[in-house]
Amino acid sequence: MKQGIKLAILALAVVAAGCQTVHGRRETNQPPSAPPVSRPLPAAPSGTPAPVIVPESQSPQAMPLPPPKALPNYPKSADEISGGAVLSLLRQAQAARSAGRYDQAAAALERAQRIEPRNYFVWSSLAGTYLLQKNYDQAISVAQKASSLARGNVYVEQENWRVIRDARSASGDIDGAALAQSRIDAIQQLLQSAAPATP
Amino acid sequence: MTFSVTRFRSLIVAALLILLSAGVVVFSIYLVGLDHEVRARFAGARWALPAQVYSAPLELYPGQNLDADTLRHELERLGYRSMAEPDGPGTFEITRDQALINTRDFKFWDGEQAALKLSLRLAPAGITGVNDATTGKPMDIVRLDPLLIGSIYPQQGEDRVLVKLSDVPPMLTKGLVAVEDRSFYSHYGVSPKAIFRAAFANLRAGHVVQGGSTLTQQLVKNFFLNSAQTWDRKFKEVFMALLLEAHYSKDEIMEAYLNEVHLGQDGNRAVHGFGLGAQFYFNKPLNELRSHEIALLVGLVKGPSFYNPRRNEARAKARRDLVLQIFRDEGLIDDNEYKSAIERPLGLAGKGGGVDRYPAFVDLVKRQLKGQYQESDLTNDGLRIFTTLDPRTQEALEKEITDGLPQLEQQRRMKPDTLEAAGVVTSVDGGEVLALVGSRETRFPGFNRALDSRRSIGSLAKPFLYLTALSRPQQYNLHTILPDEPIQLTLPNKDVWEPHNYDKQLHGPQPLYMALAQSYNLPTVALGLQIGPPAVMETLHAAGYTGDAAAVPSIFLGAVDIAPVEVAQMYATLAASGYQSPLSAIREVETKEGQPLSRYPIKVKQTLPEGPVYLTTWAMRHVMTLGTARSVYNVISPDVVLAGKTGTTDELRDSWFAGFGADRVAVVWVGRDDYKPMGLTGASGALQIWTKVMHDINVRGLDVTPPADxxxxxxxxxxxxxxxxxxxxxxxxxxxxxxxxxxxxxxxxxxxxxxxxxxxxxxxxx
Known part of the structure; x- marks a missing residue:
C-alpha cells in the first residue's frame, strides 16, 4: 500500500512537472508560467532545523510504474541553450580533457562560466573535470550546484548523479554512492517510461 | 763616495722595483676582486623583479553586450591607439558598425593568444560578429591582452618590467647611442676621446655641461656602485667598465642598460628600465612607442627628475625636441617625421597611468597571496599574477563613489571630504572579486576600508535572521504575522534593551516579508527572540561571517562589526542560492618564464539551504519594489529583478547597502572615519551609489524560477x-x-x- 502511494506521488509529480516551463537561459526576467511541483518532499522532521539542508533528503527509492504522459522538453545538450563562445569553450574543454590536461579544461570551463554564469551544462562539465582531477569534494559540490541550476532537467541531473556516485565511491562513501545510483536508476526508469514531448 | 752614490741609486731602484711589484700585486688582487664582483653580480638574475599584477582580460565574442563607445574606451584603457588604418599591434579603428583591431600577442598561462587582425561587426546591442580580418574566418572568442594594473615591489624599492633586446625598437637603441655615447660600439668601456671632449667643453663653459661617461660606465655606476661622487669610486667605475666589456658583448651590455636605467619616481617607487618607463609614461608596451615617445624616454636619461614630464612639461618638451633633432641628424627619422613629431604633445598617460591604478585591489591580492608566498617571492621573482579585476566594473565603482560622496555632502550641507566610503563588487557564481574601492581617494594606497574597516552592519543582518526562521517551514512562512509592539528586554547584565523602529512608530501586525521589506525593528526582534540568537549566529557563520561576536539579541539588529568585503561574501552566498564560493581575487600565478605555479579554481560548497534562501530572496526583492530601497527603480528598469537590503546604524553612523542581481553582488558603505553620525540612512546614502553602480555595469535581473522544493x-x-x-x-x-x-x-x-x-x-x- 505504502509503495503504491509513493508510485502515485511520483506519477503525479511527473505530470505536474509537465506544466513547468523550461527556461533554457537562467537570466530571464519573466516569471514562470506555472509553479513547478516536481519532486515532492516528504515532510521534514520537525524539531530543531539544521541550517544546511542538502537535497539528499529527498526519497531516492521512488520508482515510477504507471507511464507518465510526457516529460518536459528539457534541453539534452549544451547546444540548445549556449551561445557560440561558450560552445567553443566547451569544445576546448572537451579536447583538453581527452588529452588529460585537466587544468586547461577547467580553465576553459571557468571562462565559459563567466560568460554564461548559470549555464548548467558548463557547471556539469566542470564537476566532471573535478572528478577527473580526483578533487572529489568539489566534484560533488559543483555537481549539486549544476543540478540546482538545471531546475529539474533530468538529463543534466542524471549526469550530475553519475559524477556524485563516482566521486563518492572513489572517496570511500559506499552508502552515498549507492544512494546516488538509486537516483540514476529512478531517472532512467522515468526516461524509459516517459515518451518525451514531441521535439 | 761614488760607491755610496751608486749603491744608493741601486737601492732606490730596487726599492722602486719592489714597490712597483708590490703595487702590481696589490692592483692585480684588486682587479681580480673587481672581476669577481662584476661577474658574480652580472651573471644570473640581475634584478629583484617585482611581481606583475594583471586584470582579467577582455573577451570578444559574438553576442557580447559591448557597444562601440564602450569598446573604444576599453581599447584606449589598454593603450591601443586609434588610427584611420590600423597598423601594427595595439592599434584600432572603430566606425559606427564596425571595428578593426590589431591585437597584441599575450602569453596566458593556459596558452598563447597570438596577435591578430580582427574585424568586429557592431550593433547598438553589442558585438554581432568577430572575424579574422586576414582570412575572413569567423572566430568564436578572442582574449585581448590584460591590463597591467600594478606590481608588488619592496618598500622604497625599484620597480621594473624586463625587456629583451630583440623586443626593443632599433630607434631606441640607436637614438640612445647617438644621444648618450656615440662611440659605444667601438670603445672598450671608457672613451678617452669623450672624456677629453667633455673636459674641454666643461672648461670652456666654466661648469659641467657634458659627462664623459660611456653607457657602460653609466651602467656600472647604477648597477654596481652607489651614487657617491668620490675619486676612488670613479676609479672603480672605469676598471669595472673595462672588465664588463671584457666579459660581455655589446648587446648584453646594452640590454642590461635598457633595463637598469632610472627613468622616474612615483612616490616610494623608483621606475627603472624602458619597459616600465613605456608603461609608466605612455601605458603601452615599448615596441608600440612612436618617435616622439621614444625621444622623450631617451631624453629622460639625462635627468628623470629635472625633466620630469608630469612636473615640467615645457622643459621635458624642449629636451624631447632636442633629442628628435639628433634623431633626424642621425637619419633615424626623416625630416617630415621630425616636423610632425615636434608638433605632437607629450602624450602622457593619465596620472599614474598604466601602473598602480588600483592600490586597494592589489592590497587584496597581496593578502590572498600571503601565507602561500614569502614577501621576497613577490618582490623579487617577477611572478605574473592574473587577477579577477574587471576594469570596467572597477571604473564604475570608483566613479560612482568619487562622484557620489560630494553630492551627498552637498545635499546634507556637510563640509567637503567629511564622508568616506568603501565598495565591493563580486560575481555571483564563482566568487570572483571584480572591483574593490577602499577610500574616496581611489589612487591613494591608504587605509583600505573595504578590507579593514569593520563597522556595525545594522539591518544588513536581518536577511540572515529571516532566513533562519524560514528554514523552519513548519513554524514560519513569508506570510507569518509578526507583532509590531514595544519590546523591553532585560539583559544578563541587568541593562534594559528597548529597541525601536527607525521611524519610532508602530505599524500593527506585519507579514514576515513586509517586516523585512520595510526593515521594521520590532517585528524582527520579536522573531529573533522566538528563534534565539545562537541559531541566527549559526546562519551568519554559514553565510560567511568569520568573526566571533557573541550570540546575543542585539545581533538581530546588526550589532556586529564586519568589513565590506566579508559582507559581500555573505550576500554572495545568498545570491548563489546558498552555494557558497569563497571570494577570490586571483585566478593564476605563474613564474616569469610562464610556468604555472598556482591556480585558484572555482570552489563551491552548499552552506545555506536553497529553498529558504529563495524565500528570503523573495522578501529581499520586496525591499526593492515596495520597501526601503524602492528608489532603485527610478534609475534601473523595473524589469530587472533585484534583491537587497538597506543597513543603517544607531544615530546614522553607518549607511550600508548590499544586494544582487543574477550575475553581480555589490556592497557599498558610507560613513565617517571618526564614527560620528552623518545623517544618512542606508537608503539615502549607500543605496544611491549602489544603484548607479548596478546601472553602469548592466546588472542582469534575477531568475525567478523557484527551486524544486x-x-x-x-x-x-x-x-x-x-x-x-x-x-x-x-x-x-x-x-x-x-x-x-x-x-x-x-x-x-x-x-x-x-x-x-x-x-x-x-x-x-x-
Whole structure:
C-alpha cells in the first residue's frame, strides 16, 4: 500500500512537472508560467532545523510504474541553450580533457562560466573535470550546484548523479554512492517510461 | 763616495722595483676582486623583479553586450591607439558598425593568444560578429591582452618590467647611442676621446655641461656602485667598465642598460628600465612607442627628475625636441617625421597611468597571496599574477563613489571630504572579486576600508535572521504575522534593551516579508527572540561571517562589526542560492618564464539551504519594489529583478547597502572615519551609489524560477490563507513544498475537496 502511494506521488509529480516551463537561459526576467511541483518532499522532521539542508533528503527509492504522459522538453545538450563562445569553450574543454590536461579544461570551463554564469551544462562539465582531477569534494559540490541550476532537467541531473556516485565511491562513501545510483536508476526508469514531448 | 752614490741609486731602484711589484700585486688582487664582483653580480638574475599584477582580460565574442563607445574606451584603457588604418599591434579603428583591431600577442598561462587582425561587426546591442580580418574566418572568442594594473615591489624599492633586446625598437637603441655615447660600439668601456671632449667643453663653459661617461660606465655606476661622487669610486667605475666589456658583448651590455636605467619616481617607487618607463609614461608596451615617445624616454636619461614630464612639461618638451633633432641628424627619422613629431604633445598617460591604478585591489591580492608566498617571492621573482579585476566594473565603482560622496555632502550641507566610503563588487557564481574601492581617494594606497574597516552592519543582518526562521517551514512562512509592539528586554547584565523602529512608530501586525521589506525593528526582534540568537549566529557563520561576536539579541539588529568585503561574501552566498564560493581575487600565478605555479579554481560548497534562501530572496526583492530601497527603480528598469537590503546604524553612523542581481553582488558603505553620525540612512546614502553602480555595469535581473522544493500559491494578504481568483489583491507567495497554507481564505470561492495536486499530495501525507 505504502509503495503504491509513493508510485502515485511520483506519477503525479511527473505530470505536474509537465506544466513547468523550461527556461533554457537562467537570466530571464519573466516569471514562470506555472509553479513547478516536481519532486515532492516528504515532510521534514520537525524539531530543531539544521541550517544546511542538502537535497539528499529527498526519497531516492521512488520508482515510477504507471507511464507518465510526457516529460518536459528539457534541453539534452549544451547546444540548445549556449551561445557560440561558450560552445567553443566547451569544445576546448572537451579536447583538453581527452588529452588529460585537466587544468586547461577547467580553465576553459571557468571562462565559459563567466560568460554564461548559470549555464548548467558548463557547471556539469566542470564537476566532471573535478572528478577527473580526483578533487572529489568539489566534484560533488559543483555537481549539486549544476543540478540546482538545471531546475529539474533530468538529463543534466542524471549526469550530475553519475559524477556524485563516482566521486563518492572513489572517496570511500559506499552508502552515498549507492544512494546516488538509486537516483540514476529512478531517472532512467522515468526516461524509459516517459515518451518525451514531441521535439 | 761614488760607491755610496751608486749603491744608493741601486737601492732606490730596487726599492722602486719592489714597490712597483708590490703595487702590481696589490692592483692585480684588486682587479681580480673587481672581476669577481662584476661577474658574480652580472651573471644570473640581475634584478629583484617585482611581481606583475594583471586584470582579467577582455573577451570578444559574438553576442557580447559591448557597444562601440564602450569598446573604444576599453581599447584606449589598454593603450591601443586609434588610427584611420590600423597598423601594427595595439592599434584600432572603430566606425559606427564596425571595428578593426590589431591585437597584441599575450602569453596566458593556459596558452598563447597570438596577435591578430580582427574585424568586429557592431550593433547598438553589442558585438554581432568577430572575424579574422586576414582570412575572413569567423572566430568564436578572442582574449585581448590584460591590463597591467600594478606590481608588488619592496618598500622604497625599484620597480621594473624586463625587456629583451630583440623586443626593443632599433630607434631606441640607436637614438640612445647617438644621444648618450656615440662611440659605444667601438670603445672598450671608457672613451678617452669623450672624456677629453667633455673636459674641454666643461672648461670652456666654466661648469659641467657634458659627462664623459660611456653607457657602460653609466651602467656600472647604477648597477654596481652607489651614487657617491668620490675619486676612488670613479676609479672603480672605469676598471669595472673595462672588465664588463671584457666579459660581455655589446648587446648584453646594452640590454642590461635598457633595463637598469632610472627613468622616474612615483612616490616610494623608483621606475627603472624602458619597459616600465613605456608603461609608466605612455601605458603601452615599448615596441608600440612612436618617435616622439621614444625621444622623450631617451631624453629622460639625462635627468628623470629635472625633466620630469608630469612636473615640467615645457622643459621635458624642449629636451624631447632636442633629442628628435639628433634623431633626424642621425637619419633615424626623416625630416617630415621630425616636423610632425615636434608638433605632437607629450602624450602622457593619465596620472599614474598604466601602473598602480588600483592600490586597494592589489592590497587584496597581496593578502590572498600571503601565507602561500614569502614577501621576497613577490618582490623579487617577477611572478605574473592574473587577477579577477574587471576594469570596467572597477571604473564604475570608483566613479560612482568619487562622484557620489560630494553630492551627498552637498545635499546634507556637510563640509567637503567629511564622508568616506568603501565598495565591493563580486560575481555571483564563482566568487570572483571584480572591483574593490577602499577610500574616496581611489589612487591613494591608504587605509583600505573595504578590507579593514569593520563597522556595525545594522539591518544588513536581518536577511540572515529571516532566513533562519524560514528554514523552519513548519513554524514560519513569508506570510507569518509578526507583532509590531514595544519590546523591553532585560539583559544578563541587568541593562534594559528597548529597541525601536527607525521611524519610532508602530505599524500593527506585519507579514514576515513586509517586516523585512520595510526593515521594521520590532517585528524582527520579536522573531529573533522566538528563534534565539545562537541559531541566527549559526546562519551568519554559514553565510560567511568569520568573526566571533557573541550570540546575543542585539545581533538581530546588526550589532556586529564586519568589513565590506566579508559582507559581500555573505550576500554572495545568498545570491548563489546558498552555494557558497569563497571570494577570490586571483585566478593564476605563474613564474616569469610562464610556468604555472598556482591556480585558484572555482570552489563551491552548499552552506545555506536553497529553498529558504529563495524565500528570503523573495522578501529581499520586496525591499526593492515596495520597501526601503524602492528608489532603485527610478534609475534601473523595473524589469530587472533585484534583491537587497538597506543597513543603517544607531544615530546614522553607518549607511550600508548590499544586494544582487543574477550575475553581480555589490556592497557599498558610507560613513565617517571618526564614527560620528552623518545623517544618512542606508537608503539615502549607500543605496544611491549602489544603484548607479548596478546601472553602469548592466546588472542582469534575477531568475525567478523557484527551486524544486518551493511552491507558489495565491495568498490572501489579509488572512495569509489560500486565495483564489475570488480574492481581490491576492498575491502569489512562495512556500516550502508541503507547507503552503491549506485552508481557504474567506474570500475564496472554491471549497471543492480536490482542487490542486498539492492539496491532494498533502492529503496522502496526513
Amino acid at each position: 518551493v511552491v507558489e500559491q495565491l495568498t490572501d494578504p489579509v488572512t495569509g490563507l489560500r486565495a483564489d481568483e475570488g480574492c481581490t489583491g491576492a498575491i502569489s507567495v512562495p512556500y516550502m513544498q508541503g507547507y503552503a497554507p491549506n485552508d481557504a481564505a474567506p474570500c475564496a470561492k472554491s471549497a471543492s475537496p480536490v482542487d490542486s495536486a498539492v492539496d491532494w499530495l498533502k492529503g496522502i501525507f496526513k
